[in-house]
């Protein structure tokens with residue numbers, strides 16, 4: 001089982017509504033390819049974890065990297081894991097009108113099974129988003 005986590009910056013003019021379109025296609029492809037994970041999105045940043053067979057994770061990531069809806073894609077972690085740490089494909093998003101603490105709780109639950117290093121990565125990201 002392979003796991004890849006990256007962050008990126010939303011393209012200018014991208015709105016949270018546009019995330020709906022990304023999710024629709026992602027859910028369809030990820031079910032087909034046996035991928036699970038999570039996508040966190042707010043008005044400026046994405047944080048995504050993808051898990052599955054290495055070839056499928058890398059095929060999806062190759063498409064994702066080329067996607068003009070975001071830029072500055074930076075891999076935070078890529079490694080083999082014994083079992084899925086994110087059991088389902090889920091999405092957490094935050095933006096104007098969204099309750100930041102509730103969102104942090106949700107991401108915390110999604111990352112609950114993750115290794116300490118990955119959990120720390122998510123917590124650090126969310127801390128920074130909360131402070132922003």
Ligand SMILES: Cc1cc2nc3c(=O)[nH]c(=O)nc-3n(C[C@H](O)[C@H](O)[C@H](O)COP(=O)(O)O)c2cc1C
Nearest residue numbers: 022025026029030046048060063064065067069070
């Ligand atoms: C932040 C972000 C996350 C994405 N996540 C996924 C994903 O998990 N799975 C996926 O197949 N496509 C994802 N995409 C979309 C891909 O970049 C690409 O548009 C899509 O895979 C093309 O699918 P299609 O060939 O079936 O149209 C994501 C795009 C962005 C901008």
